[in-house]
Amino acid sequence: MTASLTFFGAAGTVTGAKFLLATGGARVLLECGMFQGLRALRGRNWQAPPVEPKTLGAVLLSHAHIDHSGYVPRLVRDGFTGPIFCSPGTADLIKIMLPDAARLQEEEADFRNRRGATRHAPALPLFTTADAERALRLVEPVAFDRRFSPAPNVDVHFRVSGHILGASIVDVVAEGRRLVYSGDLGRYDVPVMRDPNTVDSADTLLIESTYGDRLHPSGDAAPLIVQAVKRAVDHRAWLLVPAFAIGRTQELLYILRELEEAGRIPPVPVYLDSPMGIEATTIYTRHPGEHDAATARVAAEGKRPFVPSRFHVSPTADDSKRLNGLDGPGVVIAGSGMATGGRILHHLRRRLPDERTTVLFVGYQAAGTRGRLLRDGASRLRIFGEDVPVRATIMTTDALSAHADQRELLRWLGGFARAPAGTYCVHGEPAASAALRDAIERQLGWRCAVAADRQQIEL
Numbered sequence: 001m002t003a004s005l006t007f008f009g010a011a012g013t014v015t016g017a018k019f020l021l022a023t024g025g026a027r028v029l030l031e032c033g034m035f036q037g038l039r040a041l042r043g044r045n046w047q048a049p050p051v052e053p054k055t056l057g058a059v060l061l062s063h064a065h066i067d068h069s070g071y072v073p074r075l076v077r078d079g080f081t082g083p084i085f086c087s088p089g090t091a092d093l094i095k096i097m098l099p100d101a102a103r104l105q106e107e108e109a110d111f112r113n114r115r116g117a118t119r120h121a122p123a124l125p126l127f128t129t130a131d132a133e134r135a136l137r138l139v140e141p142v143a144f145d146r147r148f149s150p151a152p153n154v155d156v157h158f159r160v161s162g163h164i165l166g167a168s169i170v171d172v173v174a175e176g177r178r179l180v181y182s183g184d185l186g187r188y189d190v191p192v193m194r195d196p197n198t199v200d201s202a203d204t205l206l207i208e209s210t211y212g213d214r215l216h217p218s219g220d221a222a223p224l225i226v227q228a229v230k231r232a233v234d235h236r237a238w239l240l241v242p243a244f245a246i247g248r249t250q251e252l253l254y255i256l257r258e259l260e261e262a263g264r265i266p267p268v269p270v271y272l273d274s275p276m277g278i279e280a281t282t283i284y285t286r287h288p289g290e291h292d293a294a295t296a297r298v299a300a301e302g303k304r305p306f307v308p309s310r311f312h313v314s315p316t317a318d319d320s321k322r323l324n325g326l327d328g329p330g331v332v333i334a335g336s337g338m339a340t341g342g343r344i345l346h347h348l349r350r351r352l353p354d355e356r357t358t359v360l361f362v363g364y365q366a367a368g369t370r371g372r373l374l375r376d377g378a379s380r381l382r383i384f385g386e387d388v389p390v391r392a393t394i395m396t397t398d399a400l401s402a403h404a405d406q407r408e409l410l411r412w413l414g415g416f417a418r419a420p421a422g423t424y425c426v427h428g429e430p431a432a433s434a435a436l437r438d439a440i441e442r443q444l445g446w447r448c449a450v451a452a453d454r455q456q457i458e459l
């Protein structure tokens with residue numbers, strides 16, 4: 001019996017991962033991600049699922065990010081009823097992320113319908129909160145390094161990838177052939193998360209390439225964060241940080257607390273204006289086994305690793321609105337990380353026209369997102385159908401990325417004792433994936449290809 005893999009999404013682009021593993025006896029979907037970014041990509045979320053959901057025996061998720069897990073409720077709505085396997089950390093995180101994604105869908109549809117800002121009448125959500133709740137009932141958490149069998153002749157275990165809490169490298173043996181999928185690969189020697197586990201062999205390897213053409217700046221993000229906080233303090237104004245609620249937010253809180261303790265920034269009020277960020281921080285605290293040694297030490301000293309001295313949370317919409325009336329200085333951390341939705345939009349709409357405002361981007365900004373437009377120097381920005389002038393100072397750091405850069409990807413690949421028979425770059429814009437392929441061929445001497453959408457390979 002042979003096993004094959006077909007790429008639906010995250011091939012030639014970063015988001016929308018769905019890889020179909022087919023053996024003689026079963027079909028397993030590896031990742032079930034939503035497309036994000038450019039309108040043409042987002043449109044693919046609305047097409048018929050590339051795989052008939054009823055024919056799938058199981059779904060495997062590497063981690064909770066929406067571009068890896070966000071299509072699950074739609075798959076369930078369209079008829080999938082099998083188990084969804086993921087690590088315990090991922091299971092905890094998608095409990096908050098999938099309903100949140102559903103709420104954003106519902107709110108956006110409502111908003112468009114109220115404003116008449118839609119070409120579709122009425123605008124519909126991609127999936128509902130009820131779809132998300134039904135999907136969550138199918139989740140079966142499996143601890144790291146524990147082997148399980150999602151289908152006949154398919155054995156899987158999750159290894160630590162270090163990207164965010166729960167993030168896994170997925171190690172699959174199907175019909176005797178070993179498929180290793182890097183998931184999103186974390187970094188070495190960064191705050192909070194552990195280094196990625198080393199893997200030493202595979203027949204087929206899927207490697208992410210989000211930053212396949214880039215090197216993160218050497219050194220850490222601290223100097224720029226210090227500069228951004230000080231600018232806010234000097235202007236008695238606001239520092240807005242659009243951040244993923246999961247991972248980036250906890251890393252930021254950890255760094256702000258460290259900087260404050262070291263006397264490098266004054267104790268400034270920090271508002272976590274994100275219900276999901278608040279819950280995710282609690283979940284991070286609940287999984288200390290996934291923290292790196294330094295974070296574990298902070299906790300062992302009786303301190304809370306993710307709590308700066310003047311820390312406030314804004315769980316409700318009213319709490320969030322109250323921030324509008326407050327005088328700075330202060331730091332607001334809110335989602336979404338690419339300013340594609342969420343509470344950060346209200347803060348941006350209100351504060352971007354004020355030249356005293358600072359906006360700090362700390363994560364990847366996909367093509368077509370408001371975050372990318374701002375980072376690239378847009379002087380005006382469409383928010384809620386309004387044209388908002390941008391007078392704020394925009395700062396960007398890639399040093400906080402949760403993704404390995406080209407050097408770190410090659411370092412992880414260096415753990416393999418021999419070349420996989422086939423290596424495929426996934427999760428990258430075309431230039432990034434091609435650059436990583438070239439580096440792998442040149443530096444490791446492996447055969448490597450950029451995965452093409454709808455391409456089918458034999459394992």
Ligand SMILES: [Zn+2]
Pocket residue numbers: 063065163184
């Ligand atoms: Zn991710």
